[in-house]
Amino acid sequence: MVRWEPDAQGRLRLAAVALFAENGYEQTTVAQIAARAGVTERTFFRYFADKREVLFPGGHDLETFLAGHVAAAPPSATPLTAIAGALEAAAAAFFTAEHQVMSRQRHLVISSSPDLQERELLKLASFAAAFAAALRERGVSEPGASLVAESGVAVFKTAFARWVADDARQGLAGIIEETLAELKAVVCAS
């Protein structure tokens, strides 16, 4: 059998997002996801605790990546510049053009369910907490560290929504940069 994706976990994610987009999140069963991915249900549960978690993998990896980039920013970087650098690095590493279709499907599925939105918001809140902790390590005091961390996550969320809606005209890193300039324009004008 020729595998069209390197790993069972990746196949399960793609299968799940495609089935959710086709038939709805509520209507899709783990059995259907496993069948489409060509694995057993038992294999599904080796990777994911439940149907919801298949939409939220690797959150911890991304969080570690983001916090690590903030920590590694040059000492001269301002808090917002350090966060912007981390977000743009994540865009280049995790959200390239080839991820865009799947990211869009996932975004639509999550938008369709308050339960999934809550889970997504919790993930974003944990990114903000990780950013704030990394900034405090750099000597940024509170509440400034938390505020700039939350603003950075707002930039990411807004830029991500534009990216998945955009038919890949522009890369996510460029949209993040533009969105950041927009944040500064609107906050600093006041």
Add this chain to the structure above:
Amino acid sequence: MVRWEPDAQGRLRLAAVALFAENGYEQTTVAQIAARAGVTERTFFRYFADKREVLFPGGHDLETFLAGHVAAAPPSATPLTAIAGALEAAAAAFFTAEHQVMSRQRHLVISSSPDLQERELLKLASFAAAFAAALRERGVSEPGASLVAESGVAVFKTAFARWVADDARQGLAGIIEETLAELKAVVCAS
């Protein structure tokens, strides 16, 4: 019987938050909440769909209040100033010194449970969406409207956490004003 609170709904909220703080959210039953409030379980379910909802009442009222204040801000107000005014008005109307102990207990209960945190984040996200819609009505374009709305909610969240931790030395409106100045300092320095 002398009622120590004007309404059953308010008594149920106070009873629930006190029991959650004493015994833990998971360990507390609706029957216990109703008994402490001096009403039947049936009365509980007349006001709240389930145990979780008793912690999240009036969210829609507050959302309408906030959006209404943004809409009513003077035409010269910048987006951030309009949001700041709405938050400070909400502080004065909903979060006075006498609400502080209950707000603190509620805050601690929510912090103890990812499920409750998710619900709280969804409520805050709906405030951000209401702010963004009210700003678009004022002619603010996207993504600026969403970004400043999210930043305003970040200010509220951060200020609220400081307020409940603060033993009421300072009113919430004053903390919001300080937190807003901090946001501008850290975003605009970059």
